[in-house]
Amino acid sequence: MRTPRNKACATAAMKQEALDAFRGFLHERSLRSTEVREAIVRAALDHGGHFRVDDLVDRARRTGMRISAATVYRALPLLVEAKIIEPTEVSGEQRSYEAIYGRKHHDHLICRSCKRVVEFELAAFAVLEQEIAARHGFILVDHFHELIGICGNCRAPDNAMRA
Amino acid sequence: MRTPRNKACATAAMKQEALDAFRGFLHERSLRSTEVREAIVRAALDHGGHFRVDDLVDRARRTGMRISAATVYRALPLLVEAKIIEPTEVSGEQRSYEAIYGRKHHDHLICRSCKRVVEFELAAFAVLEQEIAARHGFILVDHFHELIGICGNCRAPDNAMRA
DNA sequence: CTTCATGCAAAAGATTTGCAAGTTC
DNA sequence: GAACTTGCAAATCTTTTGCATGAAG
DSSP, rough: OOOOOSSSOOOOHHHHHHHHHHHHHHHHHTOOOOOOHHHHHHHHSSSSSEHHHHHHHHHHTTTSSSOOOOHHHHHHHHHTTSSHHHEETTTSSOOEEEEEETTTOOOOEETTTOEEEEEEOOHHHHHHHOOOOHHHHHHHEEEEEEEEOOOHHHSSHHHHOOO | OOOOOOOOOOOOHHHHHHHHHHHHHHHEEEEEEEHHHHHHHHHHHSSSSSSEEEHHHHHHHSSSSSOOOOHHHHHHHHHHTTEEEEEETTTTSEEEEEEEEBBOOEEEEETTTTTOOEEEEEEHHHHHHHHHHHTTTTEEEEEEEEEEEEOHHHHHOOHOOOO
């Protein structure tokens, strides 16, 4: 029994489940389950929040294995297809990803100043999106929604008001 | 009198207005108005829809001027700040921009298969976004919204059904 | 033992930067 | 004339690819 969670880091059980799912995914495709690929999956699951490819490479290497960036780049599309991770559309910046295995879909609210990311999910959006897609004869497949704002801290930090 | 339009290409009058605005913008900043920069602005305004930096370079060069890519890259942030263009978040692909001077804000509905882009604008979103931002103590500054779907043509083209 | 995966090095792109020469104000 | 711009070339950075070697099934 697996309940979608909203915490960034996977539990041990969840991690195992994700690894199993990934093995299944590879097997279906007649691709090979390797230690290197599993290390990459683990690195992705262990890395809370958003990460860039470099972060993943570094973290995977902390296992002591010799892992080349090329291999990580080659593995990424697999992790995405297997729904272990998802690219995140953080405007302007370098491409980043986040682990999604066993998590509910969510969108992001980002502070322009401190870059803090708040996750949110709003069912009402889905309805409107469907409506718009239908209006133009599209079938909706996916969406990206990113809100940019200034968070309370950055706007009026106590320490900035007096000082 | 200027009415926000939704057509991709700027009229001559609108183009002139945008150029004037850009000159003003540069002047405020004690930056210099140059032929090269104006050629870049013109290229951006003339280019309907979304374009990549290369497109802009090519188009600006069609004036016969010798314009280097570096200069275009250096000009881009200015055009963005001056609200002549805006980066568009087309997931995954190379970064692209579109001219926004004198146009209403809109979001994009994109066909995953043929890449056709439909523009839409829905006031109801704005309300929900405000609400979410407020709920987390943010002041909303901007947003990106992109719907991905399959358009009617790509889904069931007449010619694909028989044949 | 065949097919796939990997590391390494080189390649390819996209964007940025240093610098000398040319322009704008 | 001082400060800002530009083109060019070189430097960065990120991502992809070729290839010989090493594993997985």
